[in-house]
Amino acid sequence: MRHILFLIAKHASRILLITLAGGFLAVALARLAPGVDEREIDTRLSDESRAAIQQSHDAERNVFHFYWVWLGGLAHGNLGMSQALNRPVAELLSERLPVTGRLLGWGLLTGWGLGLGLAVPLVFLRGRAYDLGASALAALFLCVPAAVLALLFVLLRAPAALALGLLVFPKVFRYARTLLQQSAALPHVLTARAKGLSSIRVLFWHYLPPAAPQWLALLAVSITLALSIAVPVEVVCDLPGIGQLAWRAALARDLYLLVCLTGIVTLATAAAKSASELLGETLRPLS
């Protein structure tokens, strides 16, 4: 019990550190990058307005100061104001997080379903033609840009989550195939098969449990991948989620929004990775 508590504390501190570092990286990039806020050179605005915009940026120019102020606000539940959309960042996030959550949920479910659905029969059928066919299908989706597939899905009026699932599927399939093939060669699996155990029983009792940490790691990787793919999918399919918001924030150089989004995305990926590692470490003695 004490060991598990120690592990939880270790991973929680790691998540916090990575998230803080991710937020700082976003602030530093946004402030030090060579581009400018286009409003500063917009001739339609009055001299006073442009001077005020420039002054507001001068206050943000000191990266450490800005980051410190932002963290102070965060501690009080204030995520700042989006400059581009003129709305509180917290409000924007609460509106858009469920959209991305649903997209990721369905996409991951589809990707894992397809990946495992094609990889599991491979171990039992052992057919070369099936292996080639499934691998070719995975390779095809690995070679299509996410934005193009999303665009094709818009033209076909197919759900965006399916596009995301098809882009996650090759990674899941390839890794699952290797993992299952490795498990198939283990002595206890060979013994179980020789004793005439049913395929289902062999799969759930002897294939999957020993590789539990690796499956969990794959889950964490697929979440990061899905978050990455969500950006072009949401932009192309016009889904009002976090990915589309990130695109808008990046184009408008919306500092507060960009920092919050980077923090959230970093938090999500770091949490997924830590949770998979933690579960893997907990399950290791059992497997």
Next chain:
Amino acid sequence: MIWLRNISIGILAAIFLASLFAGTLAPAPYAKQFRDEPDAAPSRQHWLGTDDLGRDRFSRVLYGTRISLLLAPAAAFLAAVLAGLIGGVAGYRGGWTERGLMAAADLVLSLPWLFLLLAVRALMPLNVAPIHSVMITFFILGCLGWAAGARVVCAGARSLRNSDFALQAQALGCSETRLLLRHVAPNLRPILLAQFWISVPVFILAEANLGILGLGVSEPVPSWGSLLRELEGLTAISGKPWVFVPLLLLIVSVTSFQVLLMDQEMPV
């Protein structure tokens, strides 16, 4: 699977050569507008028709292929050099240097690739000359793609640091710099080469994604990414099949790279 590998090499060589001789093969410069024939269907004069600005699509595909196929390896080279430097130093020095540099790699890896790419590209100036947009796009790809490679190189350098020949060289009074450059770095070459080949298709796809999102190579310079933007104007898939040629070319090229990567032995 040697036959499949040979076919892939043949396809890549054909595409690469065609793009290299774009100046000779293309019927018109990539930016030349045939104002009387906007959005034309394929004909003897324009093999793949023209785009909505009347530019010859076949010429643009050839020039776009040249840009994507030359600059993605250039970006991959930059990423491999950075991975070699950062991973090599981290693995060789060990201790806090390794921990610090690998923490930085972890941070970069913890951010989803396209999200990171999008954010960094948008933070660079967007209204720049087309040729600068090409440089910026591929420079960013190269600068951000080092992290995964650095981890692999770091592990390799760490094992080389503790190898017998490194210890013997140290015992003979070999300086650290000489040891790193003459003994460790040459042994890291196969790892770096593998990282380079892995990065090329990844960068081709990343450029295509950025292009469609409007953050890649800007007009009128063509690249696979900017050519794919034309698909946004489609209302039905069956409408103009010739518009899909750049996509087909991209898929065939990336697939060929993937086939080559299936083997451990990389083509040099």
